[in-house]
Amino acid sequence: MRVLVAMSGGVDSAMAAALLVEAGHDVTGVHLKMADTPSGLPGKGCCTLDDARDARRVADRLGIPFYVWDLSAPFRARVVDDFVAEYAAGRTPNPCIRCNERVKYAALLARARAVGFDALATGHHVRLSSDATGAAHLWRAVDRAKDQTYVLYMATQDQLAHTRWPVGEYPKAQLRAMAAERGLPVAAKPDSTDVCFIPSGDLGGFLRPRLGQRTGAFVGPDGAVVGSHDGAYRFTVGQRRGLGLGGVGEPWYVTAIAGDDVFVGPRALLERATVTATACSWIAGAPPTGRVAAQVRYRGVPLPCELTVTGPDSVELAFADERPVGVAAGQAVVVYDGDECLGGGTIAGSSP
Amino acid sequence: MTVYLDHAATTPLDPGVLAAMRPYLEHEHGNPSSLHAVGRVARAAVEHAREQVAAALGVTPLEVVFTGGGTESDNAAVKGIAWAAREAGRGRHVVTTAIEHPAVLESVRWLAQSHAFEVTVVAPEPDGVVDAERLLAAVRADTVLVSVMAANNEIGTLQPLDVVGPALRDRGVVLHTDAVQAFGRAPLDVDGWGIGALSLSAHKFNGPKGVGVLVLRRDVPVQPLLSGGGQERGVRSGTLNAAGIVGCGGAAALTAATAADEVVRLRALRDRLAGALLGVDGVTLNGSATRRLPHNAAVAVAGCDGEALLLALDAAGVAVSTGSACQSGAAEPSHVLTAIGAPTDRAHLRFTLGRTTTDDDVDTAAAAFADAVKRLRDAGGGYA
Numbered sequence: 001m002r003v004l005v006a007m008s009g010g011v012d013s014a015m016a017a018a019l020l021v022e023a024g025h026d027v028t029g030v031h032l033k034m035a036d037t038p039s040g041l042p043g044k045g046c047c048t049l050d051d052a053r054d055a056r057r058v059a060d061r062l063g064i065p066f067y068v069w070d071l072s073a074p075f076r077a078r079v080v081d082d083f084v085a086e087y088a089a090g091r092t093p094n095p096c097i098r099c100n101e102r103v104k105y106a107a108l109l110a111r112a113r114a115v116g117f118d119a120l121a122t123g124h125h126v127r128l129s130s131d132a133t134g135a136a137h138l139w140r141a142v143d144r145a146k147d148q149t150y151v152l153y154m155a156t157q158d159q160l161a162h163t164r165w166p167v168g169e170y171p172k173a174q175l176r177a178m179a180a181e182r183g184l185p186v187a188a189k190p191d192s193t194d195v196c197f198i199p200s201g202d203l204g205g206f207l208r209p210r211l212g213q214r215t216g217a218f219v220g221p222d223g224a225v226v227g228s229h230d231g232a233y234r235f236t237v238g239q240r241r242g243l244g245l246g247g248v249g250e251p252w253y254v255t256a257i258a259g260d261d262v263f264v265g266p267r268a269l270l271e272r273a274t275v276t277a278t279a280c281s282w283i284a285g286a287p288p289t290g291r292v293a294a295q296v297r298y299r300g301v302p303l304p305c306e307l308t309v310t311g312p313d314s315v316e317l318a319f320a321d322e323r324p325v326g327v328a329a330g331q332a333v334v335v336y337d338g339d340e341c342l343g344g345g346t347i348a349g350s351s352p
Numbered sequence: 353m354t355v356y357l358d359h360a361a362t363t364p365l366d367p368g369v370l371a372a373m374r375p376y377l378e379h380e381h382g383n384p385s386s387l388h389a390v391g392r393v394a395r396a397a398v399e400h401a402r403e404q405v406a407a408a409l410g411v412t413p414l415e416v417v418f419t420g421g422g423t424e425s426d427n428a429a430v431k432g433i434a435w436a437a438r439e440a441g442r443g444r445h446v447v448t449t450a451i452e453h454p455a456v457l458e459s460v461r462w463l464a465q466s467h468a469f470e471v472t473v474v475a476p477e478p479d480g481v482v483d484a485e486r487l488l489a490a491v492r493a494d495t496v497l498v499s500v501m502a503a504n505n506e507i508g509t510l511q512p513l514d515v516v517g518p519a520l521r522d523r524g525v526v527l528h529t530d531a532v533q534a535f536g537r538a539p540l541d542v543d544g545w546g547i548g549a550l551s552l553s554a555h556k557f558n559g560p561k562g563v564g565v566l567v568l569r570r571d572v573p574v575q576p577l578l579s580g581g582g583q584e585r586g587v588r589s590g591t592l593n594a595a596g597i598v599g600c601g602g603a604a605a606l607t608a609a610t611a612a613d614e615v616v617r618l619r620a621l622r623d624r625l626a627g628a629l630l631g632v633d634g635v636t637l638n639g640s641a642t643r644r645l646p647h648n649a650a651v652a653v654a655g656c657d658g659e660a661l662l663l664a665l666d667a668a669g670v671a672v673s674t675g676s677a678c679q680s681g682a683a684e685p686s687h688v689l690t691a692i693g694a695p696t697d698r699a700h701l702r703f704t705l706g707r708t709t710t711d712d713d714v715d716t717a718a719a720a721f722a723d724a725v726k727r728l729r730d731a732g733g734g735y736a
Contacts, residue, residue, distance in 0.1 A: 065666065
């Protein structure tokens with residue numbers, strides 16, 4: 001099979017390529033240049049040259065063809081601009097999901113198939129299987145701490161039939177050891193973290209020049225203004241740190257954002273009994289019914305709930321027992337049955 | 353078997369040229385500047401190569417300076433001539449064109465930014481040819497250098513040196529030309545056109561990489577880029593790369609001896625290829641169809657993405673190029689295509705033929721191209 005592997009320059013995608021080569025596939029590597037970050041040479045905007053070079057050296061080592069594709073323009077338009085616009089609208093976007101949907105997974109797969117590849121592989125930590133009917137199923141990674149089903153819930157049957165995710169079968173530590181055994185130069189490379197286009201991790205510093213100063217009020221649980229801030233976009237529902245509201249006894253959290261108003265209150269106010277989701281996508285092609293488990297943030301815990309279909313691509317999730325906290329509009333709610341990822345959607349709203 | 357149609361990027365080393373180089377890699381290790389017998393052997397080989405290059409260009413051997421490549425030759429000419437002219441108080445204005453190789457454009461930009469030169473960059477016409485009158489109109493009383501390439505490396509268009517050169521000579525302004533792509537493929541009359549300085553790169557004409565030529569006429573003062581032992585008339589210090597220079601000389605001689613037949617052969621092959629490429633719906637030629645290098649077919653392809661098309665052809669064993677590669681290896685938008693106003697929503701591919709190209713190569717490439725374009729269009733492309 002002809003497989004295109006998206007190689008970030010990290011150990012996971014390097015091992016994805018290595019495992020596919022060892023399985024006898026005809027493998028080609030591609031590094032996606034996503035951003036114009038400084039290369040160290042004045043006047044030249046290239047991607048992170050170290051990552052591109054690492055990926056190239058792994059490809060050399062594996063003896064596979066290798067290309068760099070400049071996707072910085074679609075990445076900016078489809079991921080970064082969307083990220084900023086979502087914050088401006090008071091939501092909390094998940095750029096990794098947008099990126100998988102619009103650049104790195106779905107769109108790259110379309111291009112790979114257009115160019116004549118049978119499948120696309122990435123270094124994502126998820127597992128795939130197919131049942132007796134040939135239908136694909138998406139599962140959490142063996143290494144639960146690395147699981148990335150949350151950012152790939154939007155995959156369709158057609159896409160999954162042309163996808164390979166070999167590294168989800170292994171714990172990260174074992175992948176590093178396997179990379180070292182194979183002499184891959186990225187075996188000891190640190191894991192990437194956070195949002196790739198904000199390497200400093202300073203979200204406020206990234207958004208401020210793009211969204212400007214937008215003064216607003218902190219509103220307490222009783223409706224009283226308890227302080228002011230310089231931009232609602234700096235806050236996320238569930239956030240405790242960095243509010244600058246001292247001396248109120250019990251810690252306060254951001255409970256809601258509406259326009260320039262940031263509502264704050266005790267943790268109890270964060271709990272949500274129902275969550276509504278739009279733009280839903282289901283791995284099986286149709287929504288599951290009845291009792292499932294739903295996860296409202298990337299590193300969250302799935303909680304049991306009842307799923308009701310409310311529209312062609314929208315659902316409501318009713319939590320009976322433990323209720324989720326930190327439900328932020330714009331984030332994904334992803335639905336599971338045990339270790340199997342069934343699909344999900346974008347959180348539109350929630351109620352206590 | 354790979355069909356290699358990227359001869360504007362580099363060409364295979366000719367086996368005869370390699371054979372001529374071999375002794376200077378294997379056992380003739382002398383430094384050509386040494387005065388003893390061992391050195392004299394190397395010196396003789398270098399001087400023979402210099403005569404070969406001089407004969408191929410119709411200049412005298414002393415006007416041939418060996419460098420480390422085309423980029424170095426361009427830098428040495430543009431910066432060196434401009435500096436020397438400013439030292440002599442003759443002015444600080446330089447004229448060039450928007451489609452020059454980066455080695456020229458960046459050198460000129462650097463003169464402007466760091467050395468207070470004034471620069472006029474003349475845009476080409478939409479067919480990729482610079483208008484001679486417009487270029488000459490940019491020349492002022494304080495212009496010390498005009499740098500115009502003989503032929504463009506991306507779209508293959510020939511520039512009007514035959515008109516520009518004599519006019520500049522009459523006005524006493526030095527003309528430098530980057531002839532890296534043109535040598536052996538288009539007429540070059542260094543004497544008749546009044547060219548003051550000219551750059552070549554050996555690996556573009558079946559010689560080795562890492563060797564360049566700077567032809568520098570005797571009446572053109574230049575300040576050297578490199579300070580050192582004063583080799584090569586003091587213009588290019590550094591121990592001479594004997595084996596590389598021997599290869600450069602051999603390749604220049606081979607190119608000159610075969611150019612007349614080779615140009616006819618390449619043009620016929622190119623016309624056959626271009627006919628097939630342009631026969632595919634939505635494919636157009638970039639640059640003039642007539643004022644163009646005989647081995648170049650540069651096309652714009654509607655409804656396709658350049659990177660995807662390049663990959664598809666590469667996978668089919670056909671090596672061509674799109675744009676120019678940046679440091680990470682991604683293809684960058686080309687300043688040449690921008691300068692001629694080429695549409696940005698198309699794939700731009702460059703096919704360049706060479707000494708080893710056959711009829712079969714051309715037919716294989718044309719078939720692979722048609723197939724890849726069809727498949728990409730049928731699939732709708734991922735990012736187009």
